[in-house]
Amino acid sequence: MSVDQITYIVFGLVLVVALVFDLGLLSKKNQVVSIKQALKQTFFWVALALSFFVFMWIEKGQQPALEYLSAYLMEWSLSIDNIFVFILIFTSFKVKEQFFGRVLLIGILMAIVFRILFITVGVALVNKFEFLLYLFGAFLLYTGYKMFTADEDEAFDPHDSKIYRFLRKFLPLTTHDGNGKYVVRENGKPVYTTLFVVVMMLAAIDLVFALDSIPAVMGISRDKLVIYTSNIFAVLGLRSLFFLLRGAVSKFDYLQQGIAIVLIFIGVKMLVEHWIEPYISKNNLVFISLGVIVLCISGSIFYSIFMQKKGLPKDEVDESVKS
DSSP states (O other), rough: OOOHOOOOHHHHHHHHHHHIIIIIOOTTOOOOHHHHHHHHHHHHHHHHHHHHHHHHHHHHHHHHHHHHHHHHHHHHHHHHHEEEEEEEEHHTTTGGGGGGGHHHHHHHHHHHHHHHHHHHHHHHHHHHHHTTTOOOOOHHHHHOOOOOOOOTSOOOOOSSSSHHHHHHHOOOOOOSOOGGGSSEEETTTTEOHHHHHHHHHHHHHHHHHHHHHHHHHHHHHOOHHHHHHHHHHHHTTHHHHHHHHHGGGOOOOHHHHHHHEEEEEEHHHHHHHHHTTTSSSSHHHHHHHHHHHHHHHHHHHHHHHHHHTTTOOHHHHHHHOOO
């Protein structure tokens, strides 16, 4: 049995045990999750992801382990960005707090299935057509630029999204939550509740985010094991992160710019990596990527907190910078 096979088996077993533990001991059906509970769950998933990093180091060596850590941190920071949209969806469809946990769980598990398919196809295409990496790099440059210069006034409206319009066109929808059900019968016919719509939207929105995150991870590592595990660990921790940060996430005004710089850096790296390999070793590139990710994400969060303490709204700070 190869090292990769052993690692996949360990990852699968850890994942099953972790889900049973999280759902059975740390979560209860229709329970309102407190900040303390969310903190415990977030610590649990982060500790598990970091423990897997140690296991990767022991089994596969320093470079794959650092690639995994870099990819995980990249995905984790993009997960925080997901929460902004998740909050808008829950608010727009007036989801009761007691249903948050169950809806998030189903949406996230669906997103994992879709991501596995997406990663499998993406890796196969890149292995066959390596020039796609350059297209991914250019796409990340464009995405990073658009994210950095995005106008926050262009708010996302879930009811006006293509996903919702698609669901409304092909499915009979109702405007209530069915008291926690996803499908109810009205006039003898099955109709889909707002909870069903929210689950579908969470999974679909995560796939949209995956269009950025998976190419970004492929810019860090071409190892399928690294790409799969970093993605799945980050997405599984999204539910507890949502409960932990939903009240504070709006305070991270500059997180989007920090993520944008990381995407631009990885895009540039993908475009020039072939020419800089003779001068910078693969191992050193991994260290540089990890450093840039940590510096940009932590720096943008601390800068957001610093500006909040100074009492300066984001638009005023932006105007002062422009002038």
